[in-house]
Amino acid sequence: MSHTPDTRSQRLYWPVQMQRNRGVRGLFVVVAAFLALYVYLFPGLFSIGGVSKFAQSWFPLALVSMSQAILMLTGGISLSIGATVSLGAVIAATTMTGPLGVVGGIAAVAVAGLGIGAISGAIVVRLKLPAIVVTLAASFIIGGAALLILPRPGGAIPIWFSDLLAGNTPAALILLIVTALLWKLYLATPLGLSLYASGENPVGAYRGGVPVDRSLIAAYAISGLLAAAAGLFVAAQTGSGDPVIGTAFTLNSIAAAVLGGVGFLGGRGTMRGAIAGSLLLSVMINVMFFLGFPPVAQYVAQGLIIIGAVALPEITGRRGPR
Amino acid sequence: MSATESETTRFPPRRISALLRNRAFLTFIIVALVWVVAGFAKPGFGSFGHLRYLLELAAVIGLVAIGQTFVVIAGGIDLSVGAIVTVSAVGVPLVADLGDPTGTVPVLIVLAAASGIGLLNGLGVAYLRVHPMIMTLAMATFLQGVLILVAGGSAVSAQNPLLHWFGNARPIGIPAGVYLWVVVSAITLVVLHATPFGARIFAIGANPLATALSGVNTRTTTMAVYAIGGLTAGLAGVLLLGMNGQGYVGIGDPYLLASIAAVVLGGTSILGGSGTYAGTIPGAILLVTITALITVVNASPGWRSILFGSLILALLLFSGRESRGR
Incomplete structure (x- = not known):
C-alpha cells in the first residue's frame, strides 16, 4: 500500500460517484435531449436573461424536490410540502415590509420551516406514526396557519428584493448551486452520513451506533426549511403572498424525486437525481409551452412521461436477472 | 392466508378485552360518543334530519374509501380516486343518453370507464x-x-332520472344514497373477509413475495384490487352528481385525502396487510362529523383547517399507532 490514505480516497471517489450515477444515467440523457430541444426552440436561452428566467421557473420546483427527496431517503414521505411552501410565501409577504425588514423576514421563514419540519419529524419518529398520515394531517394545520396569517392573497415584498431574486439576474441559479453544494457539505457531517444509513436499515444503523432518531428529525427539519425557502422565492417572484399558492408542489415534488430515481423505501437514490428530475419536469413544461401545447395538454403529456420514465427501466430491463 | 383471516374476522376467546382492542369497534364508540356529546352541547345536532344529512355526506366518502381500503390493505395507495370521482361526475352528462328513459345506460358506461381506469x-x-x-x-x-x-371549466348538469332518484329519494325517511352505501358495504365486507380473493388481498399486502411463491397470481389480484378502487370511486362520483345535480372539474378533489384519512382512522x-372496511365505515362518519362540528364552531x-x-x-394517536409493530 504505497498510497497515502488521501490519494487513495481520491482514487475511490470518482468510481464511487460513477457507480451512484448508474441508475440516473438514462435520466441525464433524457434531460439533455429535452434541454437541446429547448435550446433549439428558444435560442434566447443562451443569454444572461434567458438563463435567469429559466432558472427562476425551475428553482422552486428544484427546492421542493430536494425537500421531498431528503424525506424519501429516510423512508418517509411528505404530503405537507405544498402547505409549507404557502406558509413560507405568506410569512415572507407579511413580514418583509414590516418592522422586521428583509433579513428578519428571511429569518422568520427559516425558523418557521425548520420548526414545522422538526415538529413533524418528532411526531413521526417519537410517536411512531406513519409519515404519510402525519404529514397529511400536518398539511391541514400548516395550510390553516397560512390562511390565518393571510386570509386572501396580499402582502408585499420589497421591490428591490424581488428584483434581486427574480429580476434580470441569475440569482436563482447561483442559489441553487449553493444549495446543492451545502447538501454535499451536509452529507459529509456525521448527521448527514447517518441519513442514508437510517433510511436504508434503521435497526442496523441503530445497532451500529448511528443516532437514527436525531438524523431523521434533522432530515425533516431540513425538508421543512427547503420547502419554506421555496415559498419565500415564490413570494418574491409574484411580489405578494397567496395562502394556497403552494398546493401543486406536493405532487410535483414526489414526481420529480421519483423521476430522479429516489426510492420510496429509503436509502435509495441521490440528490442529483432528484434535481435532474425537477429539471426534466420544468424543461418539459417550457418545451410544451413553446411547441404551442394548450396548458391542459401539458397535464396529459406530463402524466404519460412520468409513467414512461419510471416504467422504461422495467420494460428494457426484462431480460436481466430479477 | 388463514392466519390473517382469522386474526381480522374472528374474535379470540377473551371477548371483552378483544372487543376493546378491536379498532373498528373503537372507532364506532368514538363516533357514538362524539354524536352524544355534540347532541347535548348543540341543540339541532342530534336531530334526525341533521344526522341523516351527515350520513348522506359520509356515504360518498365511504364509497370512495371502499376502493381505498382494498388498495391500502393490498399494500398500495390510490391517489387517483379524486380524479376518478370527477371523471364520473362529469362523465355522465357527457355520455349521450342513447334514448334510455331511466338513465341507466350512461351510468353503467361511466362505471365501466371508472373500473377501466382503475384496471389501467x-x-x-x-x-x-x-x-x-x-x-x-x-x-x-x-x-x-x-x-x-x-369538459372545460364550466359545470355540466345531468338530466338523469336514475341519479336524481339516488341523490334525492328517501324511502322510509332514509336517503337512497345511504341504502346504496349499506348494500355495497355489506358486499365489500363479505368479499374482504369471507372469500379466497379477500384472503389473497391481505396476503399480498403482508408479503407479496411469499404470496406469489405460494402460487397466488399476484398480478391478476393486484389489477382486480385497483379496478375495484376505480369502480367504487366511480360509484361515489355518480352518487355525488345525483346529490349535487351538476358536475364540474375539481368536484372530486376533496375525496382523495378524505378517503385516505377514513381508511387510516378506521x-x-x-x-x-391488515385492516378492515368495518373500521373505514365509522372512519368516514367520524370525518364528516368532525367537519360538521367545526362548521358549527363558526x-x-x-382555524377550521387547523382544528381539522x-x-x-x-x-x-388512538388508532394509527401500532401499525409499525407488525
Whole structure:
C-alpha cells in the first residue's frame, strides 16, 4: 500500500460517484435531449436573461424536490410540502415590509420551516406514526396557519428584493448551486452520513451506533426549511403572498424525486437525481409551452412521461436477472 | 392466508378485552360518543334530519374509501380516486343518453370507464412495476388534463332520472344514497373477509413475495384490487352528481385525502396487510362529523383547517399507532 490514505480516497471517489450515477444515467440523457430541444426552440436561452428566467421557473420546483427527496431517503414521505411552501410565501409577504425588514423576514421563514419540519419529524419518529398520515394531517394545520396569517392573497415584498431574486439576474441559479453544494457539505457531517444509513436499515444503523432518531428529525427539519425557502422565492417572484399558492408542489415534488430515481423505501437514490428530475419536469413544461401545447395538454403529456420514465427501466430491463 | 383471516374476522376467546382492542369497534364508540356529546352541547345536532344529512355526506366518502381500503390493505395507495370521482361526475352528462328513459345506460358506461381506469392503474402497478403512488399520481394528472380538455371549466348538469332518484329519494325517511352505501358495504365486507380473493388481498399486502411463491397470481389480484378502487370511486362520483345535480372539474378533489384519512382512522395499516372496511365505515362518519362540528364552531377558514388537522392527528394517536409493530 504505497498510497497515502488521501490519494487513495481520491482514487475511490470518482468510481464511487460513477457507480451512484448508474441508475440516473438514462435520466441525464433524457434531460439533455429535452434541454437541446429547448435550446433549439428558444435560442434566447443562451443569454444572461434567458438563463435567469429559466432558472427562476425551475428553482422552486428544484427546492421542493430536494425537500421531498431528503424525506424519501429516510423512508418517509411528505404530503405537507405544498402547505409549507404557502406558509413560507405568506410569512415572507407579511413580514418583509414590516418592522422586521428583509433579513428578519428571511429569518422568520427559516425558523418557521425548520420548526414545522422538526415538529413533524418528532411526531413521526417519537410517536411512531406513519409519515404519510402525519404529514397529511400536518398539511391541514400548516395550510390553516397560512390562511390565518393571510386570509386572501396580499402582502408585499420589497421591490428591490424581488428584483434581486427574480429580476434580470441569475440569482436563482447561483442559489441553487449553493444549495446543492451545502447538501454535499451536509452529507459529509456525521448527521448527514447517518441519513442514508437510517433510511436504508434503521435497526442496523441503530445497532451500529448511528443516532437514527436525531438524523431523521434533522432530515425533516431540513425538508421543512427547503420547502419554506421555496415559498419565500415564490413570494418574491409574484411580489405578494397567496395562502394556497403552494398546493401543486406536493405532487410535483414526489414526481420529480421519483423521476430522479429516489426510492420510496429509503436509502435509495441521490440528490442529483432528484434535481435532474425537477429539471426534466420544468424543461418539459417550457418545451410544451413553446411547441404551442394548450396548458391542459401539458397535464396529459406530463402524466404519460412520468409513467414512461419510471416504467422504461422495467420494460428494457426484462431480460436481466430479477 | 388463514392466519390473517382469522386474526381480522374472528374474535379470540377473551371477548371483552378483544372487543376493546378491536379498532373498528373503537372507532364506532368514538363516533357514538362524539354524536352524544355534540347532541347535548348543540341543540339541532342530534336531530334526525341533521344526522341523516351527515350520513348522506359520509356515504360518498365511504364509497370512495371502499376502493381505498382494498388498495391500502393490498399494500398500495390510490391517489387517483379524486380524479376518478370527477371523471364520473362529469362523465355522465357527457355520455349521450342513447334514448334510455331511466338513465341507466350512461351510468353503467361511466362505471365501466371508472373500473377501466382503475384496471389501467393495476396494469401499471402489476406489470410495469411502477410504484402505486407514482402510477396513480400520474393517472390523476393525466385525467385532470383530459377532463379540462373534454369538459372545460364550466359545470355540466345531468338530466338523469336514475341519479336524481339516488341523490334525492328517501324511502322510509332514509336517503337512497345511504341504502346504496349499506348494500355495497355489506358486499365489500363479505368479499374482504369471507372469500379466497379477500384472503389473497391481505396476503399480498403482508408479503407479496411469499404470496406469489405460494402460487397466488399476484398480478391478476393486484389489477382486480385497483379496478375495484376505480369502480367504487366511480360509484361515489355518480352518487355525488345525483346529490349535487351538476358536475364540474375539481368536484372530486376533496375525496382523495378524505378517503385516505377514513381508511387510516378506521385502523387499517397504511403499510398494508391488515385492516378492515368495518373500521373505514365509522372512519368516514367520524370525518364528516368532525367537519360538521367545526362548521358549527363558526371559526375562520384558517382555524377550521387547523382544528381539522389537529383532531385527525389526535385521533391517529388512538388508532394509527401500532401499525409499525407488525
